[in-house]
Amino acid sequence: MFASYLIGLREGLEGALVVSVLVAFLVKSDRRDRLPLVWTGVIAAAVLSVGFGALLTFTAAGLGHRGQELFDAITSLLATVFVTWMIFWMRGAAWSLSGELRSRLTEALRLGPVAVVVMAFLAVAREGLETALLFFASVQGATTTASPLIGISLGLLTSIVIGWGLYRSALRIDLSTFFTWTGLLLILVAAGIFKYGVHDLQEANLLPGLSAQAFDISAVLPPDSWWGALVSGMFNITAQPTVLESLAWVAYALPTLVLFLRPPSSRRPASPASPSSPSSSASPASPAEKAA
Template sequence: MFVPFLIMLREGIEAALIVGIIASYLKQTGRGQWMPAVWIGVFLAAALSLLVGGALELMSAEFPQKQQELFEGIVGLIAVGILSSMVFWMRKVSRSIKDSLHTSLDHALTGSNHQVTALIAMVFFAVAREGLETVFFLLAVFQQSEGPAAPVGALLGLILAICVGFAIYTGSMRLNLGLFFRWTGLFILLVAAGILANSVQALHEAGVWNSLQTVVFDMSTTLPMDGPLGSVLAGMFGYQDAPTVSVLSVYLAYLVVALVLFLRPPVPAKATQ
């Protein structure tokens, strides 16, 4: 439950932050009459995300076992790519996202003969990016979990994100967004490593990847995946009690590279002449 809760909370706050920045700027510049177009863009983005998620879930339910494993592996790989890009993108633009949105908003409202359409499109693409990222991640998590815990966690995360976003917009709550995105980004990279490892295992079960299948160690008697602690570790970080060489290698390689890139100090911008 915690993993989908945290991801939905982070993605929801990102989306709420984007909408909040746009709404505040419109209000400050005396253009509050454009807010209906903003909500139309948000609604269309949410509808697209739900449509894509529902379609992918229905497609996977019709597949035979091996094709389901292949689908799970592919979705997992896509989710890892999206999660990784999301973390590093936010790390890069977190300090300039406000100015960037203001510039895009001014361009949409003054540089087009169809201001309403331009504003709807701008909000739609900004929010849809967050929504589609969330869809692929949650789909990967839901396929690796059973019961209602994961959907309930995602719903609670969304509700809390909406509340936090509204509180930030009204000024009743101050959140250190840099610190929030840094720690949640670190956690997401750990989760992504587990999804990647499970994707490799799914590709093996689908008959696509059959190399390096020697079991490295077996902890099924001391820390089984179906035990209380093992199930928590499996759900959060992709723990496997008998990992193969390919699974463990991919997990460690991704984690080392991702953490080194994420934890290194940001490169200072070059001074312009």
């Protein structure tokens, strides 16, 4: 449940920040009449994300054993790529994200209502599709309980509350610290997902070594214990992994952690100037815009 909660919280907060910036810009620019267009795009993106998650689930359920293992492996590897890209992208682009969103929304307002809907849809859809793919990949083998679904739902609800609090100036958090710590945890989650993908490729007979066990820590990490279930559910760490699985986990986790923890080589880039408008230029950025 915790891994699913973390996914929902991290991805949901990124989406909430995007929506907060768009809403704050329209309110400050005295364009409240365009808010329904933004919400239409956001709702459409949410529907697409849920539909994508359902498609992944039904596709996997309709395949045979070997096909399902291969499908799970592909989604796990894709999720690893996307979450890694997202972690590093957010660290580098967070400072300029608010200005870029305001610039795109200004251009969309100039083009017309459809452009505003499409812009809001595209801004949120990426986060939603990533969330669906990452959630599907992270809960493989845990689909017999409702804990993963409860976890991601609680994470999304928490992110909405935080996003609303930032927008209303009722909450102030150090987003740099937040994204650093959640990034570290997500790297460990992604390492487990990558390991799981390698195991699925072994199950599909596309990689060798399924019977080559690296070690056995069942005495320390019993599968039927609460702590064994917690570690396994969070990071896909199993008590009896294969040699190839273990090598895959280490090969992903160590260099990714080193790169993520490496101090940035340049100073924080200056945020782009906000689009020119009498109301937006005269008033300071809202907490949501500063946060993004």
